[in-house]
Amino acid sequence: MSDDEVKNPEKPGRRYFLETVTGVVAGAGVCGAAWPFISSMNPSTDVLAKSTAEVDLGDIAVGEAKTVEWQGKPVFILHRTPEQIAEVRKSVDTKDPTPDEQRVQKPEWLVVVGLCTHLGCVPSRKDKGWFCPCHGSVYDNSGRILSGPAPKNLILPEYEFLTENRILIGKKEG
Amino acid sequence: MSKLMSWVDARFPLSKFIKEDLTDYPTPRNLSYWWNFGFLAGFVLVLQIISGIFLAMHYKADASLAFDSVEHIMREVNYGWLIRYVHSTGASAFFAVIFIHMARTLYYGSYRAPRELMWWTGQGLLLLLMATAFMGYLLPWGQMSYWGAQVITNLFRATPFIGDEVVVWLRGGFSIGDATLTRFFALHYLFPFLIVAVVLIHLVALHSVKSSNPSGINLAEKDNIPFHPYFTAKDFYGLGVFLIIFCYFVFFMPQFFIEADNNIPANPLKTPTHIVPEWYFLPFYAILRSIPDLLGGVIAMGLSVMIFAAMPFLDRSSIPGGARYRPFYRVLFYVFVIDVIVLGYVGAKPPTGVLVVVGQVSTFIYFGLFALLPFLSIKEDKWLRKRGLPAEVDVLIKSESEEIEKKAKKNT
Structure with a gap:
């Protein structure tokens, strides 16, 4: 001191x-x-390298839905018919109201993450949309929540059209 | 805050523990930097456990995946290279620190009464550390990993009557394989926690007998100072110096302690031309090789590690302190240190020509020193008593023991 x-x-x-x-x-x-x-607990570079998925839309017929994998998650791709488009464009009064125009880049192609926004189960295809087997949430052909415990519409992944018939889901990171 | 503390104190002796065992813990004021290495060993233990747990999050204990998963850690995991190099360098640092800790104990005679249990729990810790390091070395599944494990597990063939069965049992197969790797991983993860438990016993023993000190004389209260801030500052200063050296190896020479051959995946059909254990096993490995007989070599190697436990019995001297006031013992100590270094050199070289003889002579000296100690210490004791201790030491011993006696009388 x-x-x-x-x-x-x-x-x-x-x-x-x-x-x-x-x-x-x-x-x-x-x-x-x-x-x-x-x-070190964050995704390693090999995981980040797989953060995007390229999908060929050519083999999805009109009215058909296909499930592809992106970042280990299912992504639903629905090739919508003109009737389906007309129907989802009419109704916006759902639990999480969003106009269909804001949910698609091209009206005939819907691309959504196939995980129920309630607790993450994979909904199964039903004629007018999707139905979650875990707790009974119902989604329409725009992936919007109609009824059930799920709070939000199916999440939209980031994607871009590379060509007329090819999309790239996700964004390169790192 | 103080309210919370008194609530806890009514149920658990927290304040008492902090006061008596941390802040006010009486510590000899004359401790030198050689007394830093117990604390450093504790630090390295924690570092190894933390880095090991984070490596285990990315490592795969499977013979077909292990090598690639280590490469995955090195190339793809964020800072994986750093965590792995901290862990691999940490293993060497652990042994370096422990060997210095042991050398200090031997030099200053800290193993003598009443600290025999500290020495013996320390001996147990050394064995656990060696086992942990050996099993961890298999996990990268490189050529050195594989053949090191092959050679060391083969030592158990020396078990009388059931040697071959024991080796197969240890490996869980007819050779080192997937079963060996998974069990080594399981035990490599378990053993550090056993080490933590034994360290706690080591510390309880320490806080009962208190630290030894360079004078080797039991110090009275007047020569003890509180642990905090004096030795917290000293320990953390030492830690800073240690970390500078440690980081130099981690960042600038990370492969220094890793054999180049271990970057080749394990191949059960081909032994590397020259296999060597990690540097910290070299002296013991040299002793193993010096005995031209499997069982004899294994016994000699086991004995070379375990013989330290006999020190409190072998040292018959009644002169206080270690090598400081004991010229014969001091010579013995330095010869021992040089001998261990020579053995380490021999262990690192191929066993040919003159080195075989050097190894055998050094092995003989290694055990000879321990065998000589009982006679030498008695002789030295007599010689020193006749000649008289240095005057200032005599005075010091007298005054300290008077103090202690006075205090004991007061208490009864």
């Missing part, structure tokens, strides 16, 4: 300064050392 501190113990002196600086540096060091460990 310096003389100053002995005479005036109320005033924080060199010792206080050194203790604080040591504490801050040590704390920053521990946080820095923890980061690689935390980061």
Whole structure:
């Protein structure tokens, strides 16, 4: 302790300064050392490399639905008929009201993640949409929730048309 | 906060523990930096457990996947290279720290009464550490991993009558294979936690007998100072120095402790031309090779590790302190250290020509020193008593023991 501190113990002196600086540096060091460990639990580069899926739409007939895999999740692709489009464009009064126009890039192609927004089961195809076997949520041909416990419409993945008949689901990361 | 503390204290001796065993724990004021290595060993243990758990999240204990999963960790997992190099360098650091910790104990005679149980729990920790390191070395499933495990499991063939059966049982097959790898992984994950348990016993024993000190004399209260802040500061300073050296190896020489051949996947049909164990096993490996007989070699190697436990019996001296006040013992200690280094060198080289003889002579010296100790320590004791201890030591011993006696009288 310096003389100053002995005479005036109320005033924080060199010792206080050194203790604080040591504490801050040590704390920053521990946080820095923890980061690689935390980061190692994030998806590795080989997983990130598989973050997109390219799908050929040519073999999906009008009125047919196909399930493809993207990031380990099912994605429903529905080639909608003009009647189906007309029907979903009429009704917007659902639990999570969204006009169909905002849910598709091209009216005849619906692309949605095939996981129920309730607890993540895979709904099965029913004539007018999808029906979740776990807790009975019902979705229409725009993937919008009609009834059941699910709070939201089926999630739309990011995708782009590469050509007329090919889409790329997902966005490259990293 | 203080309310919470008193609630806990009514149910669990938390404040008492912090005060008596951490902050106010009485510690000899003359401890040198050689007394840092127990703390460092504890730090490396924690580092190995943490890095090991994170590696296990990405590693696959399957003979067909293990090697590739290590490459996956190195190339694809975020900071996987860092975590693996911390773990592989950490293994070497652990042994380096433990060997220095042991050398300090031997030099300063810290194994002597009343600290025999510390020494023996430490001996148990050394065995657990060796087993853990050996099993961990198989997991990357490289050529050195495979053939190291092959050679060491084959040592158990020396078991009388049922040797061959024991080896097959250990491996779970007729050779090192998938079954061996999965059991080694399971045990490599378990053993560190056994080490933690034994470390706790080691520490309970320490806090009952308290630290030894360079003088080797039992110090009275006046020469003890609280652990915090004096030795927390000293330990953490030492940790900083250790981490600088450790990080140098992790970041600049990460392959230094990894044999090049271990980057070749295990091949049961081809032994590398020259197989060597990790550096920390070399002296014991050299002793094994020096005995031209399987059973004899295994016994000699086992004995070379376990003989440390006999130190409290072999050392018959009544002179306080270790090598500091004991010239004969000091010579013995340095000869031993040099001998171990020579054995390590011999173990790293192919067993040909003059090195075979050097290995055998060093093995003889290794055990000879332990055999000599009882006679030498008695002789030395007599010689020192006749000649008289250095005057200042005599004075110190007297004053310290008077203090301790005075305090004991007061308490009764």
